[in-house]
Amino acid sequence: MRVLGIFIAIVSLCVHSASSIAQPNFQIDADRIELIGGTRPFKSDLEIERLSVNRYQVFFRLHASAPSIPPEFSLTFRFPKDKVNQLWNSQTWSNRSFFSLPSYDRAAADFSIVSGLTLNDQNQITFTSDDRFDSRYISTFVQEENDTLIFGLGFFEDNPPISQMQEYEVRILVDFRNIPFSEAVYDASKWRLNDLFQQAAIKKQNDDYPVYSTWYPMHRNIPLENITRELDSLTTFGFKSILVDDGWRSLVKMKVDTMYDYDENSLQTMHLFNEKRKEMGLKLYLWYSLPFMGGNPVITKKFAPRYIRYKAPMQTHVLDPRYPEIRNHLVSTYANFYESWPSDGFWFDFLNEFYPNAPTIISDDLGRDFIDTQLAIDQLMDGMNQRLQKISPGIFMGQEFASAGPDQAAAQSFLAGFVGINSAPVVREKMVNNRLLYGRHTPFMEIMGVHPRDKSEEVARKLQAILFGNPHLSFFTTTLPEDTKETIRFWLDYWKENRKILMESEFEPMQVANQYPIIKVANEAKIIYGLYADYNLSLPLVVEQPIDVINAKESSLISFVVNHDGSGYDYEMYNHMGQLVAQDHLKTKRKNTVEVEVPSGGFIRFLPDATAGR
Incomplete structure (x- = not known):
């Protein structure tokens, strides 16, 4: 395909003089790109747009005379290996990747951004892609060949969309600017998510942080009545909102033979907690994941076997959102609960835990209207958002973006909170990954638990592991030594005083x-x-x-x-x-x-x- 030769116009590095080293120039070289796999019965065309100096947007399009299954193919392009000392990738590398360069690929985001950088973390090449499927059917890979790095995009390789198409377009961003790689990565993310970033900026609740979570005391079986009595002490720490852990469900009683209808009398403790936090001016967010489970006898009778996976630690199945009746049930359950027990919002980041990128149960089709799980979840969240927004415009629906790694797929779990200082490096890594991809809209929310026996110096270092993110802390005030409480107060005050620098600057x-x-x-x-x-x-x-x-x-x-x-x-x-x-x-x-x-x-x-x- 002759037109593909144009693409490499933007990827061949040619330094013409010593003065150009700081900001290299690039010229056309049609020998460094290859289409692998072919596109029949589609015809293709390509267009290049220069966004700024050494930053380009490429449009690659497919056209067919009749609806057809999308073809499996790859686009690869070449870059001088001696310009790159390290590789960064927002996802785990594909099986087609092989290289000896130091690499980083533990972010595990929903989309892929690849950056080749120098030893001092300066960008040499950063690229990403976007299409109407949010790049779900596009993979990235990197290979070495003598003095060349081959960067590749693979299309429709794994689980391609079942539906046929007649038109397809992908945008590819290529950035050669000599700037800190962190800036190039975030700019690439903005290129993909700019509309969502603008929406998030409008909806952002900047007065919600720092957040106090009941996670740690609840997991240590401290009664909610005791936690309620201690709420007054939170004012000295400057918390703005409370996230109530899913453990609140153990305090209430469900009516017999109902889907998730709670006995009003059993909610008395929760009501007291709710009234107390209102008096203090604290917002309240509920972690409520039970409706996604299929263990309830009424649910089992009504929806079995419409499950997507078995969640071993909880010994129950997870409902399959690819069925419209499942989505309707989930939307109605949350709406009915919210109308009877209003809060400032629900936390839905746990969806990644219920619906990971993992094998799903293969069963007979009993009326699914989606094949792709992620598309079904998108539809579910749209329905949830519309229904709850009608009840309470502006209700909080969790973070705007899915939190990125580090990837812990081997354990089929992700960090939701940490206590020991030894976890701090992994937590810091996750904090950085999310800041790189989402900037001040980071969904990072690793909850930092404080044990009464923690040394106050270690408490400070744990807080410093989350200092460049939005702090979520969990502890029981009564059991903490005074030096630990003083340490927490100081670093939360430091974060609030320097928030604009920590969260919105370079x-x-x-x-x-x-x-x-x-x-x-x-x-x-x-x-x-x-x-x-x-x-x-x-x-x-x-x-x-x-x-x-x-x-x-x-x-x-x-x-x-x-x-x-x-x-x-x-x-x-x-x-x-x-x-x-x-x-x-x-x-x-x-x-x-x-x-x-x-x-x-x-x-x-x-x-x-x-x-x-x-």
Whole structure:
């Protein structure tokens, strides 16, 4: 196909002079792209749009004279291997991928963005795609061939849509800008999700964070009556809303021979809890997953065997949303419950747990109107949203976007909360993945549990693992030592005070292959580093705005690189509870590495130079 030669016009790297190294130029080279598999009976055409310098949008279209099954094919294009030192992918790689470069592929998002970057995390090439199926039938792969990297997009390989089509179009974004890879990845995500980002910005409830969750005390069998009595103490922590764990269902009694109709008398404890939080001005969100289960005898009699999988830990089946009667039942169940027991919203992020990308039960078709599970879930959530919005416009329906990994498919589960400090690296990794893909609209909500025996320093470091996301905490105040409570209060206050910087400024995680041990956020007012491993951090010649370096490591030694003779820096040092422990002037005699002892879980703040801006 001659037209495909145009596509490589944007992927052949040609550096013409030393001055162009910082921002490479690209020229046409028709030899580095290949169509694999053919497209018959479809004919194809291609169009290229230049979005900006070194950033392009490609339209690849198929046309058939009559409706036909979509063909299985691939588009591959080549890129110089010596320009790329690391690879980042928002999904697990396909079986067709093989390469020896350091790679990162634990994000497990619903769509794929691939980035080739340098050792210092600068973008060289980032690409993604989008079509009317939200890229569900498009895979990505990377292969090495001598001095070349082959980037590929595979179409309609696994579980292609059963319906025939006459027209098909895919958009492909290719970004060669020499910018931090984090910026290129988020720009690619915005390219795909811009309309949804705009809707999320309108609906975003910025006053809901930080969130207190009843998850940990409920799982430690602390009665809700006791939790209710402790709600007053939450005001000293500055929580704005409460997420009630699914364990509330064990407190209420279901009427016999009903689908999910609760005895009003058994809701008394929940009513007291609800009234108390209203007095405190806290919003209330319910985690309510039971209706998706098929263990209720009435449900079993009515809907069996319309199940999609067996959930072993709970020893029950999960209802199959590909049936219209199942979707109608779920929508009605939630609507009826909400009308009788209103809250500020439901939490639906658990849908990923019930309907993972895993084998489903193969059964006779008893009237399914969907083959694809995800499309059926989309239809279910649309129906849920329409019905509940009629009852209460603006009701919260969980995060706007599905949370991304790390992928834990081997365990068929995902983190929903953590207690031990050893889980902090994985939690931080998940936090970064979601920030990369969704920016300030991140759906990250790993609930941080606090055990009474946790050391306050470790509590600080756990909080620092979620500091660049929306904090959700769970603990029982009465059992916590005073130093732990002081630590929690300080870091929640720190998050609220610096929220705009932490959540809405430039977000730059570093060292991709090592799972982001350094994170930087910055705007014109402040710079904040989260340091989770040993790293030589460069200090500027002149400090123009405060620089906070948070020591989230277990050790206290931090190395700073000074690139100028005789540099000096005023600083303040705080421990993990936010207590000022030192004020001094750091003086260097020559270009070297300066080591400073910063309390583990604490931070050092470099103050603006008095001459800055003069």
